[in-house]
Amino acid sequence: MHGMRGLSVFISDIRNCQNKEQERQRIDKELGNVRNRFKNEKGLSPYEKKKYVWKMLYIYMLGYDVDFGHMEAVSLISAPKYPEKQVGYIVTSCLLNENHDFLRLAINTVRNDIIGRNETFQCLALTMVGNIGGREFAESLAPDVQKLLLSSSCRPLVRKKAALCLLRLYRKNPDVVNVDGWADRMAQLLDERDLGVLTSSMSLLVALVSNNHEAYWSCLPKCVKTLERLARNQDIPQEYTYYGIPSPWLQVKTMRALQYFPTIEDPYTRRTLFEVLQRILMGTDVVKNVNKNNASHAVLFEALALVMHLDAEKEMMSQCVALLGKFIAVREPNIRYLGLENMTRMLMVTDAQEIIKRHQAQIITSLKDPDISIRRRALDLLYGMCDVTNAKDIVEELLQYLSSADFTMREELSLKAAILSEKFAPDLSWYVDVILQLIDKAGDFISDDIWFRVVQFVTNNDDLQPYAAAKVKEYLEKPAVHETMVKVSAYILGEYSHLLARRPGCSPKEIFGILHEKLPTVSTTTIPILLSAYAKILMHTQPPDQELQSQIWAIFNKYESCIDAEIQQRAVEYFALCQKGAALMDILAEMPKFPERKSSLIKRAEYSEADTAEQSAIKLRAQQQPSNALVVTDQPPANGATSPVPVGPLSLAMVPSMITTEDHTSTGQALSQQNGSLTKVDPQHPSADLLGDLLGPLAIEGPPGATVQSEHNAVSRLEGGPDAVDGSAIVPVEEQRNTVQPIGNIAERFHALCLKDSGVLYEDPYIQIGIKAEWRAHHGRLVLFLGNKNTAPLVSVQALMLPPAHLKMELSLVPDTIPPRAQVQCPLEVVNLRPSRDVAVLDFSYKFGTNMVNVKLRLPAVLNKFLQPIPVPAEEFFPQWRSLSGPPLKLQEVV
Numbered sequence: 001m002h003g004m005r006g007l008s009v010f011i012s013d014i015r016n017c018q019n020k021e022q023e024r025q026r027i028d029k030e031l032g033n034v035r036n037r038f039k040n041e042k043g044l045s046p047y048e049k050k051k052y053v054w055k056m057l058y059i060y061m062l063g064y065d066v067d068f069g070h071m072e073a074v075s076l077i078s079a080p081k082y083p084e085k086q087v088g089y090i091v092t093s094c095l096l097n098e099n100h101d102f103l104r105l106a107i108n109t110v111r112n113d114i115i116g117r118n119e120t121f122q123c124l125a126l127t128m129v130g131n132i133g134g135r136e137f138a139e140s141l142a143p144d145v146q147k148l149l150l151s152s153s154c155r156p157l158v159r160k161k162a163a164l165c166l167l168r169l170y171r172k173n174p175d176v177v178n179v180d181g182w183a184d185r186m187a188q189l190l191d192e193r194d195l196g197v198l199t200s201s202m203s204l205l206v207a208l209v210s211n212n213h214e215a216y217w218s219c220l221p222k223c224v225k226t227l228e229r230l231a232r233n234q235d236i237p238q239e240y241t242y243y244g245i246p247s248p249w250l251q252v253k254t255m256r257a258l259q260y261f262p263t264i265e266d267p268y269t270r271r272t273l274f275e276v277l278q279r280i281l282m283g284t285d286v287v288k289n290v291n292k293n294n295a296s297h298a299v300l301f302e303a304l305a306l307v308m309h310l311d312a313e314k315e316m317m318s319q320c321v322a323l324l325g326k327f328i329a330v331r332e333p334n335i336r337y338l339g340l341e342n343m344t345r346m347l348m349v350t351d352a353q354e355i356i357k358r359h360q361a362q363i364i365t366s367l368k369d370p371d372i373s374i375r376r377r378a379l380d381l382l383y384g385m386c387d388v389t390n391a392k393d394i395v396e397e398l399l400q401y402l403s404s405a406d407f408t409m410r411e412e413l414s415l416k417a418a419i420l421s422e423k424f425a426p427d428l429s430w431y432v433d434v435i436l437q438l439i440d441k442a443g444d445f446i447s448d449d450i451w452f453r454v455v456q457f458v459t460n461n462d463d464l465q466p467y468a469a470a471k472v473k474e475y476l477e478k479p480a481v482h483e484t485m486v487k488v489s490a491y492i493l494g495e496y497s498h499l500l501a502r503r504p505g506c507s508p509k510e511i512f513g514i515l516h517e518k519l520p521t522v523s524t525t526t527i528p529i530l531l532s533a534y535a536k537i538l539m540h541t542q543p544p545d546q547e548l549q550s551q552i553w554a555i556f557n558k559y560e561s562c563i564d565a566e567i568q569q570r571a572v573e574y575f576a577l578c579q580k581g582a583a584l585m586d587i588l589a590e591m592p593k594f595p596e597r598k599s600s601l602i603k604r605a606e607y608s609e610a611d612t613a614e615q616s617a618i619k620l621r622a623q624q625q626p627s628n629a630l631v632v633t634d635q636p637p638a639n640g641a642t643s644p645v646p647v648g649p650l651s652l653a654m655v656p657s658m659i660t661t662e663d664h665t666s667t668g669q670a671l672s673q674q675n676g677s678l679t680k681v682d683p684q685h686p687s688a689d690l691l692g693d694l695l696g697p698l699a700i701e702g703p704p705g706a707t708v709q710s711e712h713n714a715v716s717r718l719e720g721g722p723d724a725v726d727g728s729a730i731v732p733v734e735e736q737r738n739t740v741q742p743i744g745n746i747a748e749r750f751h752a753l754c755l756k757d758s759g760v761l762y763e764d765p766y767i768q769i770g771i772k773a774e775w776r777a778h779h780g781r782l783v784l785f786l787g788n789k790n791t792a793p794l795v796s797v798q799a800l801m802l803p804p805a806h807l808k809m810e811l812s813l814v815p816d817t818i819p820p821r822a823q824v825q826c827p828l829e830v831v832n833l834r835p836s837r838d839v840a841v842l843d844f845s846y847k848f849g850t851n852m853v854n855v856k857l858r859l860p861a862v863l864n865k866f867l868q869p870i871p872v873p874a875e876e877f878f879p880q881w882r883s884l885s886g887p888p889l890k891l892q893e894v895v
Helices: 005-015 020-039 046-061 070-078 082-095 103-115 119-132 135-150 156-172 183-189 195-211 213-231 248-258 267-283 290-310 314-327 333-348 352-366 372-385 391-402 407-423 428-441 448-460 462-476 483-500 508-517 527-540 546-559 565-578 583-587 600-607 612-623 649-653 690-695 708-716 722-726 746-753 874-883
Strands: 670-674 677-681 758-763 767-776 779-788 795-802 807-811 823-832 841-848 851-858
Touching: 005 020, 005 046, 020 046, 046 070, 046 082, 070 082, 070 103, 082 103, 082 119, 103 119, 103 135, 119 135, 119 156, 135 156, 135 183, 156 195, 183 195, 183 213, 195 213, 195 248, 213 248, 213 267, 248 290, 267 290, 267 314, 290 314, 290 333, 314 333, 314 352, 333 352, 333 372, 352 372, 352 391, 372 391, 372 407, 391 407, 391 428, 407 428, 407 448, 407 600, 428 448, 428 462, 428 483, 448 462, 448 483, 448 600, 462 483, 462 508, 483 508, 483 527, 508 527, 508 546, 527 546, 527 565, 527 583, 546 565, 565 583, 746 758, 746 851, 758 851, 767 841, 795 807
Parallel strands: none
Antiparallel strands: 670 677, 758 767, 767 779, 779 823, 795 841, 807 823, 841 851
């Protein structure tokens, strides 16, 4: 392209365009000019044609369509001189695909260049055929390319390109390229001394043996000999030595080819190969040079794959596992990842699992790695290496990790923990404990399949039923319970709570009260299960309790007019059945046992998308013998369990409220401090008016245990007027005047964080408190960044969460001392139980020198953080909207 002034000017014009529109205009102008010149092709000199074809290629590279000039590009292939021929081959390779009709016109010219004596033209032709690789090229040119590859008179450069060209043709059209009888020819090529030709030929061999290894047994000793030559660094040119490693690409390709042969029968060849592999395993170590690390570990991990394929002796397998155990402990994340991945693949090797178990502690440590890909690999490995002997330890570690795991991993983590606990449970009670802990810690990520399973196991095992009923009752008594826990508890207590009747606190009336407390907090998919549980409890109450009967009948009456058809039908039917008297016992009899089936959880894991390492672990899980403690079934419970359906906002709004007048009565006043002010608020239950909650002012709910006396003392200290409070968010300690003032407006910082997920919450001359959050449905995960801005440590650091009643919050341990110029991170888990305007408060204090600072800060865990859009089609929205009754549904105001 040098010396083409018109092309240089065109490229310069394109680069000088100020915007896309100018570029488009300049290109359209140039395309019009080129089209006009091509129409008068007889007047074009070879130089001009070459220039215009270069311009077409440049325009095409910019992303514009070039739908003409293809014939001119193809015609340049026939030019006798190299500059024009080079342009023709390059532009044709870029602009045309294998199905283009114009390529047929060039086949004869390309063939003449391949069988000719000009090596430069041969290289151009082979490069283009290798890039395009069409069927017609394969039919016409494959025999000539094969001859060129085997020719002893051609230079290595040409033969190397011929091998790669033949590889492309064979991959694209294996039925067209005739490779019958090529075993001896490939064996001949493997004796080649030139490493460039040998590397290209080895790539071709990998493709051939992947389709039919039986025909190429004669190549196996040659591959071992090549690998031995490379491992011993014999006769390796300097240009093929990469950071002291002899041709790592050829080593990888050779070991890849050997993996397609099922076994090595010849004892001498097998012994030689194992000696080479032993040399590779012993000679690889982690060094500081990244490029050398990459090359050496590429060879090493391919060697490990070959060792696994050949099912080597136990001593070598132990050495491989020990080496991988060393790699999963290094600092380099890529090496740790590969170590975990290969260790997962080794689980399929006989006797390797017991050796891998020795590294269980280090693998568990990898679960806490900052890199999520490494955490996933560690999870896959733990899942694969689990058996009856270590199931309890691994599942307990997974449960402990679940609380701090990323949202993106919690569903997979929960599923695998559920499968392991099901297959390897030492006893039934342990299995129930594990599943209930899963639901308690990660309810949002527990699929219905998991709680269906625990219900099935409880139903099929009579001895387990009292224990399961007592256990779910314990969870229901907690103040914050996930809705999935309510579902499984309602089902089990409805069926088996009568088995606990003689225990204190387990009368039917008390069981009903515990369940009924959760009714206002659940969605429409859970209410039918609760109604079924009420009917079962009423049926099991002997002798009948009139007060309990009246309460349950009132609930059925209230839901008879519910907009949700499932809830309405159950309420009507259960109320009618309750009038049947003794017949109710037969109609609502205990659920029958479920038939034995293959685990639906394992089937779900098998059908999920997984890479090679995950497939290894899943296959191993399917092969291992499960514990005899469990009876495996997969049918969902029929009584009270409804399949999940999308819940629209209108459906939720139309559920009748079951909160009585007494529930709305204030139980006292709570004291709390906003960022800059101290206010009294009345703790209230969530209003039925959801829009009012959304649009109303924010309030703060103070600590639940505040006494009236402490409220009085706190208010009396602040009676100086509102200005004394609004100026700072710092609370005086021991009635001393605090000289530490915040930097910036704290209220503005809080309101800014209500609209974004990261920023500074509070700052003063000594400390900066930053926040970073991620939200998913009614779960939130915040990280508090506590940064010491000074050269002296901050001591007596304390952080206390003051959550309102609708939030469940768990703050990790805050260190007592923050070192100089250091920053610590404190994760905070948040679960929103119901809509509310109240805001959580962080009570934070520290000491710097003689200054004791205490500040109470509003946390931006406000209602809008937990909102998620739900698309509702017009055909669903308007019928529900028109069915609403009450105040006017449409208000209009002219302003």
